[in-house]
Amino acid sequence: MTSKNKALETYIPIANLIAQTFGKNCEVVLHDLSIPQNSVVYTVNNHVTGRQVGQPFEHLIKDVLLSKNFENDCTANYRTTTIAGKKIKSSTALLRDVKGEVIGALCVNYDLSPLNDMKILLDEFMDTQQEKIEANVEPFDNVIEIVEDLINKMIGNSSVTTLKRKDKIELIQFMDKKGVFLIKGAIEKVAEKLNISKVTVYSYLDAIKKSENE
Structure with a gap:
């Protein structure tokens, strides 16, 4: 934790809890918005997107604050793509201090790649064909x-x-x-x-x- 804002430290157990609950494909990133150019101050499972402490925020304005789904200080389940091409399901919540001022953001990034492979497999397995048979069908062979x-x-x-x-x-x-x-x-x-x-x-x-x- 590199932030000087002690209030953000209280969110570290929450970040760890989320990551442990949803497993290795779930990355949690804690931002200190008082230092936008270096807002990332804590990460868990950062192999998902490669986010590093000291990096700036990426999607906060475009995908969170300007989203039509932004409500009650959060935007949930928006889609992002990593440089490596991973499809990521992301959610971001703003963090406020006791005065109600925004001090940070908690981001959850879930790698959908394994689930996408499973979805393809399930789609192939569940694929069926419903052929509509009309009357007077000319029979084949025997x-x-x-x-x-x-x-x-x-x-x-x-x-x-x-x-x-x-x-x-x-x-x-x-x-x-x-x-x-x-x-x-x-x-x-x-x-x-x-x-x-x-x-x-x-x-x-x-x-x-x-x-x-x-």
Whole structure:
């Protein structure tokens, strides 16, 4: 501590506490604004930005005092970048003496680089694609064969000739929910296997939609 202002010494435990709480990526800098050209009087974890005792303040006016977020003597969570290209999340609070005069500033600088790498990893991991499938999709390669096999299994061992209308509607409703009829030619396949006309399948689908909307 190089400041002659003894009042600023009371903030050293606070600076240490903040740095110890948030770890090695958290730098805390204490400024004595009575000596602007050499305002830095105390640092913790100064490897984050490289701030050295005896240096002047950098962002106090532009990013703190002139910020639209400056309120109650502080500006929190503004972004700065070091010469080395590190992205830093910074917060600064003014320090006043018993007379209410500004005597210094306490700055917290957090290195976002490790978190940014984690964010990229999480973004890649959480990336998903939601494809909107329209009706009458032309199937690729053997898709229609796979779906036809699924249709056969949905019908199962039921005797088509003995299936009641209600049972056929329930079966078609299940197929519809599973996306069977999105595939081009599926309605014709189902009509053939249930021994009903294509028009009947359409009428069942209309009845199902009407029932679901009621």
